[in-house]
Amino acid sequence: MAFKAMTSKEVTKKVFNKEKLFILDVRNETDFEDWKIEGENFQYLNIPYFELLDGVEEIMDKIPSDQEILVVCAKEGSSLMVAEMLSDAGLDVSYLEGGMKAWSEHLEPVKVGNLTDGGELYQFVRIGKGCLSYMVVSNGEAALIDATRMTDIYLEFAESIRATITHVFDTHLHADHISGGRMIAEKTNATYWLPPKDATEVTFDYEPLEGGNDVTIGETKIHIHSLYSPGHTIGSTSFVVDEKYLLSGDILFIDSIGRPDLAGLAEDWVGDLRESLYKRYRELSEELIVLPAHFMIIDELNEDGSVAEKLGTLFEKNHGLNIEDENEFRKLVTENLPPQPNAYQEIRETNMGKINPDTEKQREMEIGPNRCAVR
Amino acid sequence: MEANKVLDAKGLACPMPIVKTKKAMNDLESGQVLEIHATDKGAKNDLAAWAKSGGHELVKHEEEDTILKFWIKKG
Numbered sequence: 001m002a003f004k005a006m007t008s009k010e011v012t013k014k015v016f017n018k019e020k021l022f023i024l025d026v027r028n029e030t031d032f033e034d035w036k037i038e039g040e041n042f043q044y045l046n047i048p049y050f051e052l053l054d055g056v057e058e059i060m061d062k063i064p065s066d067q068e069i070l071v072v073c074a075k076e077g078s079s080l081m082v083a084e085m086l087s088d089a090g091l092d093v094s095y096l097e098g099g100m101k102a103w104s105e106h107l108e109p110v111k112v113g114n115l116t117d118g119g120e121l122y123q124f125v126r127i128g129k130g131c132l133s134y135m136v137v138s139n140g141e142a143a144l145i146d147a148t149r150m151t152d153i154y155l156e157f158a159e160s161i162r163a164t165i166t167h168v169f170d171t172h173l174h175a176d177h178i179s180g181g182r183m184i185a186e187k188t189n190a191t192y193w194l195p196p197k198d199a200t201e202v203t204f205d206y207e208p209l210e211g212g213n214d215v216t217i218g219e220t221k222i223h224i225h226s227l228y229s230p231g232h233t234i235g236s237t238s239f240v241v242d243e244k245y246l247l248s249g250d251i252l253f254i255d256s257i258g259r260p261d262l263a264g265l266a267e268d269w270v271g272d273l274r275e276s277l278y279k280r281y282r283e284l285s286e287e288l289i290v291l292p293a294h295f296m297i298i299d300e301l302n303e304d305g306s307v308a309e310k311l312g313t314l315f316e317k318n319h320g321l322n323i324e325d326e327n328e329f330r331k332l333v334t335e336n337l338p339p340q341p342n343a344y345q346e347i348r349e350t351n352m353g354k355i356n357p358d359t360e361k362q363r364e365m366e367i368g369p370n371r372c373a374v375r
Numbered sequence: 376m377e378a379n380k381v382l383d384a385k386g387l388a389c390p391m392p393i394v395k396t397k398k399a400m401n402d403l404e405s406g407q408v409l410e411i412h413a414t415d416k417g418a419k420n421d422l423a424a425w426a427k428s429g430g431h432e433l434v435k436h437e438e439e440d441t442i443l444k445f446w447i448k449k450g
Contacts (some may be wrong), residue, residue: 050425
């Protein structure tokens with residue numbers, strides 16, 4: 001029987017469409033437990049490739065013959081080997097092209113909606129890692145928010161819709177992934193905005209992003225109001241785009257809220273986080289559609305693959321927005337926090353421009369799921 | 376540490392470091408030590424897990440610049 005490559009894009013479609021897929025993950029157990037391809041109707045079997053060197057006979061009865069099968073490993077090599085063995089044993093299988101490395105880097109652009117006067121808003125879903133970035137387009141101009149280090153994808157996308165990137169924003173200094181913001185700004189001569197309170201140690205020039213800034217994208221009046229909403233980091237800023245969308249950064253997610261400990265100051269920032277979520281956000285229109293910088297679990301994806309929900313709905317349903325007692329809130333966001341993201345200190349230093357790791361090292365630093373939230 | 380055999384797996388990508396390690400181990404007697412040099416970062420967790428599941432002992436591991444060194448005692 002045959003075996004073939006399946007791309008991250010094809011797997012993403014299966015996640016969005018809630019299709020079935022049997023994943024044979026041949027990485028070691030620790031890596032699999034830590035981070036895997038998530039899909040609502042995906043089934044899993046984890047057998048490390050090094051236990052299959054003598055053959056796949058022993059696992060043949062554990063693999064269904066009536067389902068699509070995808071073999072997954074870290075970088076492709078081992079999944080290719082196992083896929084070939086399974087195919088020799090009579091199964092039709094695929095292997096993940098580029099492995100989890102490619103999965104971690106795949107970005108799927110999803111159109112979130114139209115803006116006044118013909119503009120458009122796109123969400124780039126980094127499906128493997130749960131990072132979300134945004135492109136606001138109007139009249140041939142584009143703004144990017146929270147761009148990842150896969151800069152070519154945004155540049156090519158902007159070109160494909162004939163838009164010039166003029167402004168690049170980071171809502172905060174990221175700790176879970178390496179920002180592509182500065183590099184994109186350099187390549188396109190766009191203005192790079194960063195909250196100054198998060199940027200005290202950065203080694204490059206930037207435009208200070210402060211509450212009350214208004215930026216117009218294109219000739220049509222699309223304003224990006226920045227809203228100072230500290231708590232995840234001291235400088236964290238949210239945007240209201242076109243009076244319709246609230247880009248909440250890492251402050252508020254669909255089913256969770258931001259964690260205040262990644263810059264080492266959980267206790268100090270609890271009060272800010274509470275004020276941002278329980279006062280500043282309360283003053284906004286409940287009709288705003290919240291577009292966060294992350295999703296945590298695959299259930300947060302809408303039918304079309306986007307991650308978006310009305311602010312009013314989040315006030316009703318998001319547990320983190322419904323804790324009356326301040327002490328209870330303090331406990332939630334400072335105690336029993338999930339493990340910190342892989343290499344988060346090095347990632348912060350990279351985003352400050354203090355260290356300049358090569359691409360291979362950057363990949364390695366970003367391995368694993370994002371862990372920016374508390375639930 | 377004294378090794379009975381040295382395996383150069385530098386520059387090889389997964390799964391080759393382990394494929395070669397497994398072959399080299401076949402030539403050793405129980406209690407003898409294989410020293411492995413690799414550059415694939417993934418080798419670290421995988422060799423440890425492989426050794427454990429095969430009843431071998433990962434006695435020591437070191438990192439020198441970009442080279443990962445392992446000493447595995449055959450079980």
